[in-house]
Amino acid sequence: MRDYVQTAEEAARRAGHVLRAWSSKFTVREKSRSNLVTEADEAAQAAIHDFIHGRYPHHGFCGEEGLSVAGNDSTYRWVIDPLDGTTNYVHGFPYYSVSIGLECRGEMIVGAIFDPIHDEMFLAVRGEGATLNRRPLRCSAINQLDQALVIASLPVNTDRHDEAVRRFLSVLPVAQAVQRTGSAALNLANIAAGRVDGFWSTSLKPWDMAAGILLVEEAGGRISKIDGSAFQLEVPNLLASNGLALHEQLVAALV
Known part of the structure; x- marks a missing residue:
């Protein structure tokens, strides 16, 4: 290894x-x-x-x-x-x-x-x-969405009617801050580093997520689909968090 x-x-x-x-x-x-x-x-x-x-x-x-x-x-x-x-x-x-x-x-x-x-x-x-x-590395200890910095990944060519935009807007008023940064891999790395508390996307490819999901898990975080079910690398549906109660709060806000 x-x-x-x-x-x-x-x-x-x-x-x-x-x-x-x-x-x-x-x-x-x-x-x-x-x-x-x-x-x-x-x-x-x-x-x-x-x-x-x-x-x-x-x-x-x-x-x-x-x-x-x-x-x-x-x-x-x-x-x-x-x-x-x-x-x-x-x-x-x-x-x-x-x-x-x-x-x-x-x-x-x-x-x-x-x-x-x-x-x-x-x-x-x-x-x-x-x-x-x-x-x-260790993920953050933030346990409440209203205290959390979270990141959304929106698809290329997103329009206002896209479901990804609805999810973004649903989290926006309840999180402390919602960002869109443009690098899924760094988003996941920064969750592992405790700098970011959560991240979600339904438009990523395996190469965007592969290394990052392992970083999050090994730093004590959690990886799932946005509805909380089991994650699959080949499926563009990801919710990553610090692994605390925040994860379920994000699930509730996103679905």
């Missing part, structure tokens, strides 16, 4: 260096309306894949920028988001990250999320806890 987490960390740092190097020279195109991609995304993903594949050539891969490799060993799959928060990156807003998770037989066992702007490396290992720059 130590080799896997060291590999995830090194790959994330390499991708972070790529993103910083590209930060003033990329061009942008739209995958769909308001869904952006840059050369930086693609170069960072290539750096991650090439480094990990060099160490574990038989492992599978799943990544945002069209990366899908079954691998000869179906036991392990690396789930990669080379740039989570592309729109923030494009605009120079310092809230984006690299996210790398390792799945073994359908269970996340290693997670790494790197914030290259603030040089923060979040790591988690199944059964061994979560850390930020080697310091142990």
Whole structure:
């Protein structure tokens, strides 16, 4: 397991260096309306894949920028988001990250999320806890929604009639603060760090969530669907919290 987490960390740092190097020279195109991609995304993903594949050539891969490799060993799959928060990156807003998770037989066992702007490396290992720059993490002790900072993730091209907007507005008057930040991976990492108390979305992909859900769980938090039922990585339905009574209060507000 130590080799896997060291590999995830090194790959994330390499991708972070790529993103910083590209930060003033990329061009942008739209995958769909308001869904952006840059050369930086693609170069960072290539750096991650090439480094990990060099160490574990038989492992599978799943990544945002069209990366899908079954691998000869179906036991392990690396789930990669080379740039989570592309729109923030494009605009120079310092809230984006690299996210790398390792799945073994359908269970996340290693997670790494790197914030290259603030040089923060979040790591988690199944059964061994979560850390930020080697310091142990623990979720917050906020137990009431009216004292909580929570984050919503809204879909690309959201209009006022979208169910996600209704959920946002239902929580807005009862939480202390509701934010929308643009990087799901960092949102989850910051729940693990005790900086954020809750986060929900119904529009994420596996690579947005893979590393972050392990960080939250290993820091004492809770992961479910927004109705409180069991979470599934392949289903875009996520509620993450510090694991206290706040979780059920969010469920009641969202459903």
